[in-house]
Amino acid sequence: MSGVLDPRTSPPFPIVAKTMLGDSQLRKNVRHATDVIQTKRARVVGEMPDWQALREAGRQIRSHTMENLDFYLEELERNCTRAGGVVHWARDAEEARQIVVALVKESGSDEVIKIKSMTTEEIHLNPALEAAGIHPYETDLAELIIQLGEDWPSHIVVPALHKNRQQIREIFQKKMNLPELGERPQDLADAARMFLREKFLRVKTGLSGANFLIAETGGVCIIESEGNGRMCLTLPETLITVAGIDKVLPRYQDLEVVLQLVPRSATGERMNPYNSIWTGVNAKDGPRNFHVVLMDNARTEILADEEARQTLNCVRCGACQNACPVYRQTGGHAYGSVYAGPIGAILTPQLQEMHHAQSLPYASSLCGACYEVCPVKINIPEVLIHLRNKVVEQKGVSAEALAMKMMGMVFMSERRFRAAQRMGRMAEVPLVRKDGQGVGWIGWLPGMLGGWTQVRDLQEMPKETFRDWWEKRGKDGK
Amino acid sequence: MASEVMASSAKAEILRRIRAANGRASSLDAGGVEAEWTSVEREYRRGTSREREAVLELLEDRLRDYDAHVVRVANTGVAATVAKILSGRGKKRMVVPEGVAAEWLPAGFEFVMDAGLSATELDGFDGVMTGSTLAIAETGTVVLQNVAGQGRRAVTLVPDYHLCVVRVQDVVETVPEAMARLQQTAGLTTTFFSGPSATADIEMTRIKGVHGPRFLDVVLVA
Ligand code: SF4
Numbered sequence A: 001m002s003g004v005l006d007p008r009t010s011p012p013f014p015i016v017a018k019t020m021l022g023d024s025q026l027r028k029n030v031r032h033a034t035d036v037i038q039t040k041r042a043r044v045v046g047e048m049p050d051w052q053a054l055r056e057a058g059r060q061i062r063s064h065t066m067e068n069l070d071f072y073l074e075e076l077e078r079n080c081t082r083a084g085g086v087v088h089w090a091r092d093a094e095e096a097r098q099i100v101v102a103l104v105k106e107s108g109s110d111e112v113i114k115i116k117s118m119t120t121e122e123i124h125l126n127p128a129l130e131a132a133g134i135h136p137y138e139t140d141l142a143e144l145i146i147q148l149g150e151d152w153p154s155h156i157v158v159p160a161l162h163k164n165r166q167q168i169r170e171i172f173q174k175k176m177n178l179p180e181l182g183e184r185p186q187d188l189a190d191a192a193r194m195f196l197r198e199k200f201l202r203v204k205t206g207l208s209g210a211n212f213l214i215a216e217t218g219g220v221c222i223i224e225s226e227g228n229g230r231m232c233l234t235l236p237e238t239l240i241t242v243a244g245i246d247k248v249l250p251r252y253q254d255l256e257v258v259l260q261l262v263p264r265s266a267t268g269e270r271m272n273p274y275n276s277i278w279t280g281v282n283a284k285d286g287p288r289n290f291h292v293v294l295m296d297n298a299r300t301e302i303l304a305d306e307e308a309r310q311t312l313n314c315v316r317c318g319a320c321q322n323a324c325p326v327y328r329q330t331g332g333h334a335y336g337s338v339y340a341g342p343i344g345a346i347l348t349p350q351l352q353e354m355h356h357a358q359s360l361p362y363a364s365s366l367c368g369a370c371y372e373v374c375p376v377k378i379n380i381p382e383v384l385i386h387l388r389n390k391v392v393e394q395k396g397v398s399a400e401a402l403a404m405k406m407m408g409m410v411f412m413s414e415r416r417f418r419a420a421q422r423m424g425r426m427a428e429v430p431l432v433r434k435d436g437q438g439v440g441w442i443g444w445l446p447g448m449l450g451g452w453t454q455v456r457d458l459q460e461m462p463k464e465t466f467r468d469w470w471e472k473r474g475k476d477g478k
Numbered sequence B: 001m002a003s004e005v006m007a008s009s010a011k012a013e014i015l016r017r018i019r020a021a022n023g024r025a026s027s028l029d030a031g032g033v034e035a036e037w038t039s040v041e042r043e044y045r046r047g048t049s050r051e052r053e054a055v056l057e058l059l060e061d062r063l064r065d066y067d068a069h070v071v072r073v074a075n076t077g078v079a080a081t082v083a084k085i086l087s088g089r090g091k092k093r094m095v096v097p098e099g100v101a102a103e104w105l106p107a108g109f110e111f112v113m114d115a116g117l118s119a120t121e122l123d124g125f126d127g128v129m130t131g132s133t134l135a136i137a138e139t140g141t142v143v144l145q146n147v148a149g150q151g152r153r154a155v156t157l158v159p160d161y162h163l164c165v166v167r168v169q170d171v172v173e174t175v176p177e178a179m180a181r182l183q184q185t186a187g188l189t190t191t192f193f194s195g196p197s198a199t200a201d202i203e204m205t206r207i208k209g210v211h212g213p214r215f216l217d218v219v220l221v222a
Helices: A013-021 A024-046 A051-067 A069-082 A093-106 A118-122 A125-131 A141-148 A165-175 A185-202 A228-234 A252-266 A299-304 A309-313 A319-323 A325-330 A341-351 A369-373 A380-395 A398-411 A414-427 A447-455 A466-475 B002-021 B030-038 B052-065 B075-089 B119-123 B175-185
Strands: A086-090 A111-114 A135-138 A205-208 A212-214 A219-224 A238-244 A274-279 A289-295 A432-434 A440-442 B069-073 B093-096 B110-113 B127-130 B134-136 B141-145 B161-167 B190-193 B215-221
Touching (some): A024 A252, A051 A309, A051 B030, A069 B002, A069 B030, A086 B002, A093 A205, A093 A289, A111 A228, A118 A238, A125 A135, A135 A141, A185 A228, A185 B119, A212 A252, A219 A252, A252 B175, A299 A309, A319 A325, A341 A380, B052 B215, B069 B075, B075 B161, B134 B175, B141 B161
Parallel strands (some): A086 A289, A111 A135, A238 A289, B093 B110, B093 B127, B127 B161
Antiparallel strands (some): A212 A219, A274 B190, B134 B141
8 A cells, every 4th residue: 555645546435435444443443543532522622611712713813814824924934034944935746845855955864854744745745755865754653653554644633543553563563673562552652762763863854844834923833742743843953844825823822722722622632742833943952954835735726715715724633534424434545635534525626626526525424523523613514515516517417516505505504504404304204205114215306406316316314313313322422 | 046036936926826816916914914813803711710729730630630740849849859859760860951940959969951962962861850931720731942941942852751840920721821921932942741742643542752751740839
């Protein structure tokens, strides 16, 4: 499975998903991990009486930033430059790769230590570095497992959650040459510590993504837990940070919102073990050369799509993945991209100019769980419907497009959505035919929805909505 | 230079695309953006809701929850407490940043001042002892900045053990209170830590200490 997850070459979601459904070990690992995070998340979110106010502030800050993105990027560049950093701009992945490769070469090193960064995964930076004779070492434990296992990340926050300890042990035994290695998580973490410490102390160039860029100060903020991030940010002589233009925050003060929202949403922690904030270069602390590469790579196209631009508000916490019943069944690889789960289903097609959109926006049950957990209130179902609509428009089937538009309206508000589910159950009664097992099927729908049921049967709406069932199931602790 | 031409055109192109996406042709004026930013609704908690003592207890609880060891001492008892903790852990040779309070350092141990030690040299110490800028009770977080007594980031990162002194007047309850205090020194390199280094990447089991210090003691000084 080595190589890269490339949406242009990956098979469509339903095909990979089918294979993944057959991998019971993977499903078990994914289910276990997402269960643990979700339980922790629910507990620490429950501690916050002002959670909804924080989400709303988060949403407003992110939307405000997107509306004034050019202003804040220029402010960021000014302040970062004043503090001794160098800002580069990249229109697309190719340009970003070229800039990074050139900067690493300039640093005089043919090795780099890397902090986990989905942005660098997005642009397939590691193969580009290797092709240029530069060896990248992933230093996040999960990314190290993926790199040594020649595997792909399957989750934004916990990329190796599809591997269990026996599988990790086998990878480490082979790749670190440690035949005696035990399988306790502590043994595995100790092995990673030993393996990487030598690299931290030796390699002179570091490479990172960014959780946030702060326009007001020109600073960068990285959130992590292991300390590998701090190692890469602090010890090398040169540090190169690659960030999407969407990562900017207006003010230092805005961290007070995201630093409350992100750790609780991402890993169910009140605060992650480490946050680092640095601004340019500091003569006596950390790298002497600092570069930040601001990358567009289709983000401005998303910005131009009025109904989908809220996708850019994403802070990559992964909460929607953990909450998504489809993701939990199929794991991350089925999405054919480093961005999996509900956020992947909307972000990937848009980053790829609707390539892969034929299947990904359908990789959802539209149950709304992702919307409910999203710390910045991205209405993922609404965007999914919008993208389905776009797909259908591309195909030119107008009735389905219209139906999707209507559904889009319904998804714009949770109240409307729930109401429609109730109404739907009442309105469909005359249409339902029972099959032999007493399961109801709707063979046709009246009016303009007829086109849809021409090609498929619609199962009778259940007595209980999926969302209600899912919530109840969660409460029962199953 | 050709690459510079390319770079400046990339910037111009990206800014142009953003403005087009937002339905504008030119840049914005700072006053308008500022006014809009100010109007973001911030209905979340900004201040303290607990009594002082309850805030300190909350900090202790949350730090312990994160596998840190916490002791509270009176101002005059710091050195004696440090001595007790260090002997208990069998630590003898500690690195300290410049400007750490001399009265915190007990006799009988070796405290080496960091004067730009290499990472490998730092790796050779039993641990590091520092002060702190502030602590956030609700999240169990301590904040360090590059100032006297706290030093550069590598010093509190490479050694396997960290003993950190937090003064009660520097303890706040919530994250917004912390950010308000940090605002004045926002340009300094800053590290937030909540307990020792940890990972949950293997089957979601919390494992202490991957690359940062594996053991953390906090002395809370009244
Ligand atoms: S869409 Fe929301 S929940 Fe999903 S990763 Fe982004 S911020 Fe988190």
